[in-house]
Amino acid sequence: MNTLELVFFKLVSHEIELSEFESWVYSESRLEEILSSDDYLELISINYKTPSSLYEAQKILTSYFSMGKYYEWNIRNILQKIVEKPNDVHKYIEQCYNLYCEGFGFMDNLGLGYGLGITCSDYHNEKVDDYYPQILGEVDKVVEWLDSGKIVITGHSGEYHGIEYEDNRSVIEKEPTGYKI
Template sequence: MLHNISTAIKITFFKFLARQITITYFEKWVYQTADLEQALKPDDYIELLSLDFTQEKNKYYSDCRYKITKIIEKYINIAEYNTWKLEKLLHDFLDRKGNLAEILKQFYYLYCHDYGFLKNLGLYYLCLYYSHDFSNHSLERSSAGEIAGIEENLSDILPEVDGEIQKVLSWLKQGKIKIINDVGSIYGVDYIDNRIKSKKSK
């Protein structure tokens, strides 16, 4: 059963899982966050304090991250985490944070990994990709130059992409799309589609 942790702690857990903060940063945060002890079960809190965070700098780095992740996963809802991660990607694109072509590429991968409601965003990326005649290269192996070429021409469709992103954000906010856990799915996630049938294909 999930504990009722604060939003601030939950967001830090999300950022760690998304690799947006380092193990070194996480270590400092653990020791500086007074209410963390009350938020976690005693055994989990003690285990977190006993971890060798210096493992980030040697071959045991992945082992340390794995142990932290196993503790964190007890206190979050994976569906809620996946919703947060998707919303962040959507807002990053609207706010022009990071490589826009790479973000659009992530939408394509999410569409392929059971997020069918991202179809339009995924297809925007495919259209840009193949318009540059990169058909002899896999999407996974796109070079920096190819990505730059895609991003350069992205400006032509930015209004359309922004509009589609706003639609997806509104679906999530209004509960028309609700991401859920699904252990039976190959990717462990699924979603409930509450949009009216006439709009599901748009």
């Protein structure tokens, strides 16, 4: 992944402030080489003080950067946080449920098996301890599917729950393990 992609991904995931992104836009000389002259002019002309500026910047840059790669990067970051188990790990486990609800069906074991339990609990830290080390096995499965190409995230159709991905897992790999229907 190159630096330009990483900054775009951090913008979309709200890991950098708009003011920081704005400064980067004005200082990053490679943008002018990568973007069309119209898109570059539009990007440097955005008023980054307005609420719509994030949407406007994303709209320009999504034709240059893969949203499928962004979603994969985001999922991998969340999974890495679960492995690292910081003090606020419960919020990353909850995000697995959100990802499942957004259309990432392959996140069902993590989302429904663990994330939903955290979402519905008032005792986040106590509940988290009950999930380890079993949750790490589910994290490993998702990472392996992404690494091996069994799950290939291609992007978003623009519709509600419009996540698009290729699911090349076997029938057995698709079976729920973290919850029972």
